[in-house]
Amino acid sequence: MERLLVIGASGLLGNRAIDLGKIKYQTFGTYYTHTMKGDNLFQLDVTKRQDVFKLLEKIKPNFVLDTHALHNVDYCETHPEEAWSINVDGTRNVAEASKRVGAKYAFISTDYVFDGKKLGYTEKDKPNPLSYYAKTKLAAEMILEALDINYIAARTAVLYGKGGMGKMPFVLWLVDKLRKNETVNIVTDQHNNPTLVDNIVEILFRLFELDAEGLFHVTGKDCLNRYDFSRNIAKTFGLNSKLINPITSPQLNQIARRPDKVNMSTNKVERITGIKTLTIKDGLNILKRQLVV
16 A cells, blocks of 8 residues: 655644545654644654654655645744745755655645736746745745656645644634624635635545646635635525625735735646536535534
8 A cells, every 4th residue: 555644734634635545545644733643643843854854764655745834824924934944944855855765745835826916827827926925835836846856736725624733724713603603804805716625635646646747726616705705604504694794904904915816727637637626615515514424
């Protein structure tokens, strides 16, 4: 059985990849701040290069799915050295260690590498990141391209689903608030393609199996603003959408700039894998069934 190593297995995407990966791989995972217990789980600081190489040489994975990142966009803006160390240097460490052991490496990037000035971004469009977080992700992409490594870079957006430790995923947070009849403020001027974690995991596994290489956009089918996304969540779960107040980004006083609207085309990855990216309706219904079980 081939071996899959998930870097960042305590996060939403990494945790789901471990769960779904057990069907076809011998799975291994790493965590950093959120302690995980179980077989084949290891604490790892990706900025410690020797530790990274030592662990990968011990496991000798066939595939490495690297989901680690400092994701807090505003925190990255005010802590650039830490953001660079984790998002760029840490990525280089895992990628080069993957190359050393002959593993195929997959990196998770972001739609924020674009400035939102056009519709239907493809993999051929030139990035223009607005935030430091996005700049670190783009820098990591560029390093991978220069490393002569068997890699996949998957740009995605607004992941939702079940699983993970730490901060509650957005959909589950919203459902919890609405069930408690609490009002929430959601922006109307930030548009992205929300992505069900199960969908991106399925696509990444197929890319592994096909030995596909390079850059791919892997998001949900529909591009909509956070407010409309929230209203769709309320409708799917039978909750009161009137508790959702529309606001605009300036009211949040966010430190880092976000693009107003990034709609990424997934035509390339759908053509190569034969897997369709999910609509909001289909993705939320899948999640609802998972939460009921």
